[in-house]
Amino acid sequence: MPIDYAKLKSMQFEPIRHTYTRRDTMLYALGLGVGASDPTDAGDLKYVYEKSLVALPTQAVTLGVAPMLLAQPELGINFKLLLHAEQTLQIHKPLPIEGTVIGESSIDEIYDKGAAKGAILYMTRKLFDAGSGDLLSTLGNVAFLRGDGGFGGKSEGAPKPRAVPADHDADQAVPLTNMPNQALIYRLSGDYNPLHSDPEIAAVAGFERPILHGLCHYGMAGRALIRALCGDDPSRLLRLDTRFTSPVYPGEPLQVEIWNIAAGDASFRVVASERNAIVQDFGRCEYRL
Structure with a gap:
C-alpha cells in the first residue's frame, strides 16, 4: 500500500518536552569519544567535567525527538526499510548545559523517485528553550524511504547539498x-x-x-x-x-x-x-x- 502523500504533508505532531541534565550533557560527549585519547586535555575536559562544563552544539540532535516518529502505522511508511540519509543543523543560540527544551517537528516535503527507487522525506525540528521561548536550533532530517517509492508524487526539486571540491586535496x-x-x-x-x-x-x-x-x-x-x-x-x-x-x-x-x-x-x-x-x-x- 503506497504512502498517503496528502496525509503525511498535513500531519500535526505534538511538541516534545525534554528535560536533560548536566550528566546527560557529559554522557553525550563521552559517547562521541571525547576524552578517550587524553583525559587530561583541557579542550576535552570542558565537555565532560562539571567544573567548566559547556555543551557540544550537536547534542541538539538528541533533544526533543519524538520516539519512532516515522514508525506510526497511520503514516504508511515501511519503517524497516528507512535509512537516515542526511542531517542538518543550524545553531541560533548556544545550547544550555542543562534545562528543558521543546521540540516541534514537521514534514516539509516527500519526493517520489519511483517504485524501484524509493522516496526521500524531508523533516524539520525546531528546538526551543522552554523557559525563555528562544529558538536554539533548527534541525533537518532527510530520510530515504527505500520501500515507499511509486506513490505518484513529484520527483524533482529536492535540495542539492554542496559537493566537496574535486579539483584539489583537502586542506x-x-x-x-x-x-x-x-x-x-x-x-x-x-x-x-x-x-x-x-x-x-x-x-x-x-x-x-x-x-x-x-x-x-x-x-x-x-x-x-x-x-x-x-x-x-x-x-x-x-x-x-x-x-x-x-x-x-x-x-x-x-x-x-x-x-x-x-x-x-x-x-x-x-x-x-x-x-x-x-x-x-x-x-x-x-x-x-
Missing part, C-alpha cells in the same frame, strides 16, 4: 577517536536501536557486527571541526550539514577531511581510512570568525 585531515565500545556509550543518549548493540540483529540486517550510529560519527566530526576551525570554541559553530554514505563500525579508524571554501565556510567529509570508504559526504560547516 587538512583530522583523525577521529572511534572506540570499540563507542556505540554502547552513545546509545545511552537516547538511540536504543538494537542494530547498534545486538550482534544478532546486525547480522539479520547484513552487517558483520553492530554498526555505529550515524549521528554519533556526525557528532565526532562536529567536535573535530570545532577544534580545527573554531579555535575550540563551540559557540562559534553556526551550521553543520552532512550526508551519510556508508556504515561505520565501532573501533575502525576515521578521519575528517576539511576544505577551506571562504571565510567562515568549509566543506568536509569523513573517511574510514583502512577501508578507504567515504562514510559522510557533502559536508558543510559554517562558523563565526
Whole structure:
C-alpha cells in the first residue's frame, strides 16, 4: 500500500518536552569519544567535567525527538526499510548545559523517485528553550524511504547539498577517536536501536557486527571541526550539514577531511581510512570568525 502523500504533508505532531541534565550533557560527549585519547586535555575536559562544563552544539540532535516518529502505522511508511540519509543543523543560540527544551517537528516535503527507487522525506525540528521561548536550533532530517517509492508524487526539486571540491586535496585531515565500545556509550543518549548493540540483529540486517550510529560519527566530526576551525570554541559553530554514505563500525579508524571554501565556510567529509570508504559526504560547516 503506497504512502498517503496528502496525509503525511498535513500531519500535526505534538511538541516534545525534554528535560536533560548536566550528566546527560557529559554522557553525550563521552559517547562521541571525547576524552578517550587524553583525559587530561583541557579542550576535552570542558565537555565532560562539571567544573567548566559547556555543551557540544550537536547534542541538539538528541533533544526533543519524538520516539519512532516515522514508525506510526497511520503514516504508511515501511519503517524497516528507512535509512537516515542526511542531517542538518543550524545553531541560533548556544545550547544550555542543562534545562528543558521543546521540540516541534514537521514534514516539509516527500519526493517520489519511483517504485524501484524509493522516496526521500524531508523533516524539520525546531528546538526551543522552554523557559525563555528562544529558538536554539533548527534541525533537518532527510530520510530515504527505500520501500515507499511509486506513490505518484513529484520527483524533482529536492535540495542539492554542496559537493566537496574535486579539483584539489583537502586542506587538512583530522583523525577521529572511534572506540570499540563507542556505540554502547552513545546509545545511552537516547538511540536504543538494537542494530547498534545486538550482534544478532546486525547480522539479520547484513552487517558483520553492530554498526555505529550515524549521528554519533556526525557528532565526532562536529567536535573535530570545532577544534580545527573554531579555535575550540563551540559557540562559534553556526551550521553543520552532512550526508551519510556508508556504515561505520565501532573501533575502525576515521578521519575528517576539511576544505577551506571562504571565510567562515568549509566543506568536509569523513573517511574510514583502512577501508578507504567515504562514510559522510557533502559536508558543510559554517562558523563565526
